[in-house]
Amino acid sequence: MTQIGVYLKDILREMKELPIGDSNGTAEKSSNGAVDTTSCSDRDGSSSDLELDEDFTEEEVAVAKLVVTVASDALVVVKETIRFITCLLKISGNRSGANEEKVETMEQLLSCCRQAADQINDLGASVYPPQDLSEMKSSVKRLYGGANAMRREIGSLGGSPEGAFVALERFEKSLGALEVEIADDVANEMENLTISSS
Numbered sequence: 001m002t003q004i005g006v007y008l009k010d011i012l013r014e015m016k017e018l019p020i021g022d023s024n025g026t027a028e029k030s031s032n033g034a035v036d037t038t039s040c041s042d043r044d045g046s047s048s049d050l051e052l053d054e055d056f057t058e059e060e061v062a063v064a065k066l067v068v069t070v071a072s073d074a075l076v077v078v079k080e081t082i083r084f085i086t087c088l089l090k091i092s093g094n095r096s097g098a099n100e101e102k103v104e105t106m107e108q109l110l111s112c113c114r115q116a117a118d119q120i121n122d123l124g125a126s127v128y129p130p131q132d133l134s135e136m137k138s139s140v141k142r143l144y145g146g147a148n149a150m151r152r153e154i155g156s157l158g159g160s161p162e163g164a165f166v167a168l169e170r171f172e173k174s175l176g177a178l179e180v181e182i183a184d185d186v187a188n189e190m191e192n193l194t195i196s197s198s
Contacts, residue, residue, distance in 0.1 A: 001078065001081065001082050001085070001110055001113060002082065004078055004110075004113045004114055004117050005075065005078045005079060005082065007117050007121075008071065008074055008075045008078060008117050008120060009075060011071055011117075011120055011121055011124050012068070012071045012072055012075055014124065015064075015067065015068050015071055015124050015127065016068060018064055018068075018127065019056070020056055020061045020064045020065060021061060021065075055129045056129055057129075060127075060129055060131050062181055063127070063131060063133075063136070063178070063181055063182060064127045064131075066174070066177055066178040066181050067123050067124065067126075067127050067136075067178060069174045069177070069178075070120065070123065070143075070171070070174045070175060070178055071120050071123070071124065073167070073170055073171040073174045074116060074117070074120050074143075074171060076167045076170070076171070077116075077147075077150070077164070077167045077168055077171050078113055078117075079167075080163045080164040080166075080167040081109065081113065081150070081154065081164050081167075083163060083164075084154065084157075084159065084160075084161050084163060084164045085106065085109075085157075087159065087160070088102075088157060088158070088159040091159065102157055105153050105156055105157055106157075108149070108153050109150060109153045109154065109157075112146050112149045112150045112153065113150070115142070115146055116143060116146045116147075116150075119139045119142050119143050119146065120139075120143075122135065122139050123136060123139045123140075123143075126139070133182050136178070136182055137179070137182055140175050140178060140179050140182070143175055144172065144175060147168050147171060147172055147175075150164075150168060151165065151168055
């Protein structure tokens with residue numbers, strides 16, 4: 001699980017190096033408040049001083065910034081999940097056989113996190129122009145499914161999963177914002193095609 005967090009952190013760092021202006025503000029806005037488990041170093045190295053790259057349109061920049069936010073919130077979800085599991089293991093550590101009962105659920109949770117990280121990586125790859133909006137929509141759909149599966153597995157473990165649930169909710173809001181932006185871009189493309197063909 002920790003390796004997945006490191007993997008996501010690497011993806012996020014690469015995405016923050018994209019020449020799309022201030023991507024840090026979006027990610028920070030998404031990851032503050034109750035679920036802000038990232039330290040300042042997690043957000044270091046952002047490319048706030050980079051100029052807008054000529055290869056990116058304004059619409060592509062908007063999508064890219066939202067993808068950075070999704071990646072940032074995914075990292076928070078993994079951190080909160082690790083924290084939740086660690087606390088759970090400490091609480092049940094004294095009870096014989098208590099952890100063995102949870103192994104299968106934890107393996108499922110690990111699988112969900114691994115799949116989510118792969119989807120975030122795919123999203124990051126789709127950000128480069130020309131952006132593949134259909135691929136992004138597929139990744140968003142899979143990430144929604146993964147978030148639901150994580151919520152289900154975490155809930156079945158008992159304990160106090162509030163922090164993880166809040167992180168998942170914020171992550172889903174970020175996905176929703178990206179989904180709306182992608183849908184708007186697709187609609188604009190269709191409108192432009194209609195105008196140019198008439």
